[in-house]
Amino acid sequence: MINSAVIDKNEIISIKENNKEVNKNTRITYVDTAKAIAIFLTILSHSGLNDHPINQFICSFHMPLFFFLSGWIQKDKKISGIKEWMKYILRKIYTLVIPFILYSLIWADGSDVSIYKYILYGTIFSLNKVKSKGTMWFLTCMFSATIIYQIIINIKNSIKNQKIKYLVLGSILVICAVISSYFNFNRMPNLGMPFNINIALSAVVIMFAGNYISKLYNVCKNKFKILESRLIILGMSVLMLFIGMYLHKLNFQAFTIEKYNLGVIMAEAWYGNYVIFIVNSIICSIGIVLLSIVIDNKVLRFFGQNTLIILFFHGQTLGIATQITSKLPVGIYKCFLNSIISFLQMILIIPIINKFFPNLAGKGFIEK
Numbered sequence: 001m002i003n004s005a006v007i008d009k010n011e012i013i014s015i016k017e018n019n020k021e022v023n024k025n026t027r028i029t030y031v032d033t034a035k036a037i038a039i040f041l042t043i044l045s046h047s048g049l050n051d052h053p054i055n056q057f058i059c060s061f062h063m064p065l066f067f068f069l070s071g072w073i074q075k076d077k078k079i080s081g082i083k084e085w086m087k088y089i090l091r092k093i094y095t096l097v098i099p100f101i102l103y104s105l106i107w108a109d110g111s112d113v114s115i116y117k118y119i120l121y122g123t124i125f126s127l128n129k130v131k132s133k134g135t136m137w138f139l140t141c142m143f144s145a146t147i148i149y150q151i152i153i154n155i156k157n158s159i160k161n162q163k164i165k166y167l168v169l170g171s172i173l174v175i176c177a178v179i180s181s182y183f184n185f186n187r188m189p190n191l192g193m194p195f196n197i198n199i200a201l202s203a204v205v206i207m208f209a210g211n212y213i214s215k216l217y218n219v220c221k222n223k224f225k226i227l228e229s230r231l232i233i234l235g236m237s238v239l240m241l242f243i244g245m246y247l248h249k250l251n252f253q254a255f256t257i258e259k260y261n262l263g264v265i266m267a268e269a270w271y272g273n274y275v276i277f278i279v280n281s282i283i284c285s286i287g288i289v290l291l292s293i294v295i296d297n298k299v300l301r302f303f304g305q306n307t308l309i310i311l312f313f314h315g316q317t318l319g320i321a322t323q324i325t326s327k328l329p330v331g332i333y334k335c336f337l338n339s340i341i342s343f344l345q346m347i348l349i350i351p352i353i354n355k356f357f358p359n360l361a362g363k364g365f366i367e368k
Helices: 028-045 053-059 062-073 081-107 114-121 124-129 134-158 162-182 194-221 230-252 274-295 298-304 307-323 330-354
Strands: 009-015 020-026
Touching: 020 028, 020 053, 020 134, 028 053, 028 062, 028 274, 028 298, 028 307, 028 330, 062 194, 062 274, 062 298, 081 114, 081 134, 081 274, 081 307, 114 124, 114 194, 134 162, 134 307, 162 194, 162 274, 194 274, 230 274, 298 307, 298 330
Parallel strands: none
Antiparallel strands: 009 020
């Protein structure tokens, strides 16, 4: 459920051409594969599973996974000066806010000025108020999270002493977690907080976890040859997901009130036990990343590079899939089948949107 322009950030490498050092981009391809898995889980969670245990488990981590992946490829680069900050913010507006507004307006019910007020508020509750697509909450949350993330990076990189640097970083992240956990579903306003700022603070914690775990993975990969074995990586992935299932069950049983009986709903700041929510999100995300390293392939990368388009249109493709399978008996397998059919329909939609409506895909931003 995320704009590819956000988490497709490339790794810069230096090579020599004609005795000159040239910077070139290389994709971290397994991140694209992980994004494809994440967006498929999003479709599956909307396919009619409702309060089935499979959906409860998916809901416990599939939205945090997008933030984890965003953090995985972030660079610890300080932004200096108003001009550079303006470029950064404009890029985020173009790749996140403009697609959010366009698509939310397309589906909003009403023609008076009030729809703009609710859409620009940017939460799942305000979007539902005008019968627009509630799933668009993610884009405003990602916008808030990336801005906050960069502010924290600037603060961290302004401190020269290493011990103090990481003490300050840890303190800031703890404060973010405390504020976010406090302003949960039960304490925030009826429409949530503008641009999901309270949820974005949790997202920032998960993004930093993704960033530092990616560094740890790269160090371990270079040190231990055992991590070259796909079988070992697959085993670690399965272990992480099983631990995540246990933590999810533990968190789910900790509820006194369960809205929609789904357990965790990040869009509504419904976390259950907040500490378990964060730990479970990180562990399951690691499991999906490891799985992506094993199954990385061109087909999944194609979907992973166009997750924003899939986010926009999966409701429609799910509707078509439901019609196709309408005569089949109701069951869990039908939800999986509908999700797969919905996913495959995107092969036809993605090229059209990229070519004729790039703004809806958050693409085409040119820095001057």
